[in-house]
Amino acid sequence: MQLIDQLNDSIRSLAGFWPELALIAAIVLVVLTDLVFSPPAKTGYLGSGPNAAAVTKNRVIQYSLSVMSVVGVGLLLLDQWTLEKGFLFNTVLLLDNQAVFYKLVVTLAAFFAILHAWLVRRPQDTLPLDWLPILLALLLGLYLMTMSVNLLTIYLSIELVSISSYLLTALSADRKASEGGLKYLLFGAISSAIMLYGMSLLYGLLGTLSLTDSLNELTRNDSLVIYIAGFLTLAGLFFKLSLVPFHVWTPDAYEAAPTPIVAFFSVAPKAAALLVLMRILTALPANFQTPLAVISIASITLGNLSALWQTNAKRMLAYSSIAHAGFLLVGVIAFNETGFEAATFYVATYVFINMAAFLLTDLLARQENKELTMQDFSGLGNQQPLLGAALTVVMIALTGLPPTVGFTAKFLAFSSLLEAHQANGNPWLLALFGIGLLNAVVSLFYYLRIPFLLYFRPAPATALPDKKLNRPQLILATVLTVPVLFLFFQPNWVLRWIQGL
Template identity: 45%
Template structure:
């Protein structure tokens, strides 16, 4: 009886997830009986995501600061999880708007898969339970594999197979790590005091190795090296709105789970994270230097961006993950704006090759200026909010270096600044071709001023949040652990 009451009480506190689950079931019915070319799956999905976002924003106004535990500690609902659920919901809305503005003729199954990813990430944001983490990641991963394979194209199928193989391998490694943790800790909740006491009796090195195995699945979703091999092919072959969504949503919630593991403090993970950060920055930046395809370049740069975000997750005496969370908040308009730009440039040039962008900015100066602002934000240059994001994570390194009296963090600071400087070359290559180089071929399409205006909203947001960052900083401060 007590367990039944716990289930009923907990169910009342996950209204957004119930809305999403019931909506997904209705969407299946709509897809089953729709006519070809029907817009109802899109319209219903848009209304469903808006309902989810509204309920996740206003249903929990009186949520206590310490959060509430649900279903016997399977889930934890706190302000941090709400913050990430809202960000993922916003990224889903941007995906739906992006696909509609560029007139992508997606089947209803695409919206079903995107909503399944949203559901998986919603539960993933609310848990410290190994089993719930694994099941949520598998829901996100399987839906992602199918999404990537939806285009009837050989290159697309090859990318999906590579994505599946690497994803299944990282999931297997992760599950092996979970099994070891369960054998040692006697519980599946890594935030439980029982788990902490059991872990404390074992060698720190062994726990670090097992934790690395467990984090493999998360690093795969974050696209951090050495789990990044799937990235360039998947980014190049997948439809731009889909990869825009996948480039942000799983990465954001994956970082949250890594932060929860670090916050649990059952082992010092700084050496593991430092290794991942160094490899990600090196692989991402050096590989991006040689890319000629814009989407592949954004894929490799996303690996480097994962390294920068993880800098803010390093554990110190006063760590609150402020830098990482603020970086993720700013990463939404930056990366999704970059993919919106990529789609607009493809419409103008007829390809994703940067050589074909020559002169487009001269014919459409507003598009060229938008490209400058968005690429400057990716680099982390003022006057864009990307500068604030980089400043936050680098400040956290300085503070840790002072508090822990370790030169390794100052070395990471120098290394990170050098990699940020390297990224100037490949990011600003896009506006360079658009504004400086002369066009050898006329653009395939006339300039689309409406889409340029929509893109301008991304650019305005990036500049305004730099000039008036209080909204973002205050929002992040309210949701820290």
């Protein structure tokens, strides 16, 4: 009888699992169409030789299918918002409004990443079409992460995300991509092993893998054991968030991977990891506020100071993402309702800011250069006034200055932190508040360096003329940049949605 009940529960759970099933079907469809339409001989990324037309046709089919799949899954998620919520598959997954919202965030990031790769083709970002089904598999892993309320499903979904990320980093046929992917893999394996050991300790303490069961039994154990088990378990999430000390892979992986993939890495896995982090911290009875504040301070400071010395634009944005991961943690550290809402608002708006940053740097970088160096932007503000202005807005948003939504996100996060300090008097929260604001000043020096080069430095005499940008590229840049300004004046459009989670 119990087996029949489990079977009925699984069948009932399928009603809340349609976006994931649709994504699995999309992965199979994209792989099969690639097998059917790909020409027998490889003729290069841009297409050349007798099979150039077949290559172009296959590329259009693959990208069109991927975009339509992501849009279709997004529509299913919007429909899911109004459906009945609850546990799926015997309480290993939880479908609630938080999960749906975060799934929409990562879906939006995937949509922009695919369009970025489709519309901006640079010689150094020679992505084979195999990256599309891998990206969809990564998106599936992120969906499962957002719904996971069981330690086993959390681990399996993180591993699906990690393996897909390793493949995407090393997919390009050059040595730097292989090295970056290998470094990513090694650090990922270490963090995965540490996390699995921590989960085994928690299972030994709890006797259950579910985060929804009562965890009061932990209070009868020594607090040191709770802290050790908790931090070991959180190691995998720190790795996904690029937090110190699991940040070492970030600059090399960001530099090695093609820019659209890097843009996706910088926001989507962090969004899903943030929700899992909040759920684990809420479930554990121990107070991790002080150690997390130390990690946040270290991440913000190290990321900003390291970014100051970078000459490569992608490495600068990589270190910047480490600092932003620390800022993202600020709302979580507050450990109150306004803090969690601030962290959710931060990650939701960070999608537009960071995806726009990588797209605009990709569009403005001269196509003949192998590296996205900072000096490549010299004098481009006058040659490309629209893109130059858009990149300036995005850099101001990354700094956290008005009139951009970056200011609103940081303001909400630090306001919740100050509220938490007033409630419990923890001095580390005040230290985080002060050091975080000082680091925002430090970030001015490297973020505003790009607008300075755009408008106040002449283009190099040896620079080759830029290729003219087409209308779809300009439309995509506008779609990503406008919300950065608009949400500063109308943040309630997102906040009302978040407060209803």
